[in-house]
Amino acid sequence: MGEVDPAFVQDQQHRPKLSIIQAEGIPQIDLTPILQHELPNPSTIDTLVKEIGSASREWGFFQVINHGVPLSLRQKLEEASRKFFAQSLEDKKKVGRDEINPTGYYDTEHTKNVRDWKEVFDFLSKDPTFVPLTSDEDDDRVIQWSNPSPQYPPQFRDIIEEYIEEMEKLAYKLLELIALSLGVEAKRFEEFFKDQTSFIRFNHYPPCPYPHLALGVGRHKDAGALTILAQDDVGGLEVKRKTDQEWVLVKPTPNAYIINVGDIIQVWSNDAYESVEHRVMVNSEKERFSIPFFFFPAHDTEVKPLEELINEENPSRYKPYNWGKFLVNRKSSNFQKKNVENIQIYHYKI
Ligand code: OGA
Ligand code: NI
Secondary structure, X not given: OOOXXXXXXXXXXXXXXXXXXXXXXXXXXXXXXXXXXXXXXXXXXXXXXXXXXXXXXXXXXXXXXXXXXXXXXXXXXXXXXXXXXXXXXXXXXXXXXXXXXXXXXXOOOEEOOEEOOOEEEEEEOOOOXXXXXXOOOOOOOEEEEOOOOOOOOOOHXXXXXXXXXXXXXXXXXXXXXXXXXXXXXXXXXXXXXXXXXXXXXXXXEOOOOOXXXXXXXXXXXXXXXEEEEEEOOOOOEEEEOOOOOOEEEOOOOOOOEEEEEOXXXXXXXXXOOXXXXXXXXXXXXXXXXXXXXXXXXXXXXXXXXXXHHOOOOOOOOEOOEEHHHHHHHXXXXXXXXXXXXXXXXXXXXX
């Protein structure tokens, strides 16, 4: 490969260090207590809630094991993802993203206006998904996004749909534990997800000839409520550790899921939990695959700190914002390079 394409080159201060720190002590949470069919023991649930609370407070992310998602289903999905990306570019573009439906295949995502070294395939949880037509506050028009119909591999769509069901189940359980850990009712957040805008993403990071300059995904925080990420055994995900602001590598754990606290939980918790900054390194030899599920509320959700948590000593730190408008604004800014910073929750800080 000759010239480096400048679209992929990160500013000096954001380039990955190739001397890697392996993360020590990333919280690993065993979900066995909530999987049991008989009535769970209140004291083990209590311990679990405390673990989730401290992981969310101290790290903003954690891994879960014994989560109940069948390994065979995950393996089927991972295999289908490999087959999908192994097709020719022309075939992948048959289910390509366009300006109307931000679903399907594309390879031009930008994070903070630098192009990511990756290709993706996006698929919505709900088909159709209702969203605002524009991010303009005064525009009430709502449109529908819908899913692509990949023809290859056969059954891709069915496998994805089956897997999404499992992701939603797990996401609701995690959200209950998070709610309890904040001292609010377990089902406090459920209503926001009835007409959810969640989606699943298949990431493929091809080998990259200049891993010291480019990133698979540039530094960012996930905007939704929660992310449930399946990564393969190659590794490359880094998170910014809160205690010392160092980028540390999240070592792959077979069959575990990585859970990211997203910006919405940060706002709901009035900053008690903070979403974590993360990024993805690429490497010159190995390709890497990952599959995040982004758990997003309905478009008409007004995101703001929970009333139960705010009072005179702890006043609300955010102005309310409309999730759908935020989402639509983000989607358009990730699709092409823009010269302005994309929308962030701190724009709503009081
Ligand atoms: C993302 C992301 C991490 C990974 O897609 O938002 O952070 O390991 N992915 O692919
Ligand atoms: Ni992310």
